[in-house]
Amino acid sequence: MQPRQPDALGQEAQAADADQPEQPPDAAHPAQSNQPETPPPRAPSDHVQWLDRTRQGVNDAMWHSAMRVDRWFGSDKDESAYQQHVYGSIAPALLYDQYNRLQTRLRFNVNLPLPQLNSRFNAFIGRFDPNEFVTEVNEPSGAFARQYGPLTQDQTLFGLSYHAPERQGGHFEAGAGVRVALPIDPYIKGSYVYEVGASERGLVALRETAFWQNHAEGFGVTTRVDMERIYDMRWLVRWANSATFSQKSNGIRGYSALLGMRGFPSRRAIALEISIDGASDAPVPLHDYGAKVAYRESILRRWLIMEVRASIDWPQDYVSQTRNRSLGIGVGFEMLFGTDEFLARPVTF
Numbered sequence: 001m002q003p004r005q006p007d008a009l010g011q012e013a014q015a016a017d018a019d020q021p022e023q024p025p026d027a028a029h030p031a032q033s034n035q036p037e038t039p040p041p042r043a044p045s046d047h048v049q050w051l052d053r054t055r056q057g058v059n060d061a062m063w064h065s066a067m068r069v070d071r072w073f074g075s076d077k078d079e080s081a082y083q084q085h086v087y088g089s090i091a092p093a094l095l096y097d098q099y100n101r102l103q104t105r106l107r108f109n110v111n112l113p114l115p116q117l118n119s120r121f122n123a124f125i126g127r128f129d130p131n132e133f134v135t136e137v138n139e140p141s142g143a144f145a146r147q148y149g150p151l152t153q154d155q156t157l158f159g160l161s162y163h164a165p166e167r168q169g170g171h172f173e174a175g176a177g178v179r180v181a182l183p184i185d186p187y188i189k190g191s192y193v194y195e196v197g198a199s200e201r202g203l204v205a206l207r208e209t210a211f212w213q214n215h216a217e218g219f220g221v222t223t224r225v226d227m228e229r230i231y232d233m234r235w236l237v238r239w240a241n242s243a244t245f246s247q248k249s250n251g252i253r254g255y256s257a258l259l260g261m262r263g264f265p266s267r268r269a270i271a272l273e274i275s276i277d278g279a280s281d282a283p284v285p286l287h288d289y290g291a292k293v294a295y296r297e298s299i300l301r302r303w304l305i306m307e308v309r310a311s312i313d314w315p316q317d318y319v320s321q322t323r324n325r326s327l328g329i330g331v332g333f334e335m336l337f338g339t340d341e342f343l344a345r346p347v348t349f
Contacts (some may be wrong), residue, residue, distance in 0.1 A: 252279065
């Protein structure tokens, strides 16, 4: 799993764990079919043994890194304290759409627990879109960049994050880090999250984030409002609305997205989304609008997920351009480390 994309609900990506019907229905686990789960097919070990070796090697490197970082703060804890709590993922993809043409993507993330410092802190390193993770200007996209919307070059970031215990009412979150490249671009951010209600009958969440990013944005604030509800104990529907203003923004930048997710037995899921984005003082205030659909399924191993997606949108970056329809397709894979929990939330959104 990647360091969680900013999510006012505090439970992003766990919308429908289709293979765990014993969980009570809530925002993280909508009700699933009572049919027994059929494990994903397992190929002969000699055909995919390299996958097991690769995953084990990365997992070992992750928890060793977490232990070394925590020992900067004087930790003498046993290795098991890190082996059991490190998690992450690596996600390659091949994407094509008529507007941006063929693109290859590779994102990864590693979450490193720091029990010596505090159980509420963790370190992370990964490759993300900074406009999703730092300033929260863009809609969270999962592991891969969206196939429509403003393109931002992914960056490798290293930092620390703090999460207060989630509860009804308000709680705080914070983070700081740097870009692992020259010139170094440090950032710091803090968020106040207020939630009321429950997903079964309707949940509303407000997230107010203040941030500073040295080169890209300067000082700024992002306001996000989410509304979420489970319908018919099958579909989790979320409506997210966000607005951002910074020292270097073109007025107020924002987006609105309506997302529906459903998990099925045998570690499968489907998701649909319609969204719109733009900036008030940009040459073209309405930048893009469109829809996308994705299907996810575990293959070969519980921790290996394949995803296919399709999209249609109408982008426009410049006044001189004509707004035309852009069709898109894509395929991606997500390899999980430290966990094999199947998540309904798409990595390609």
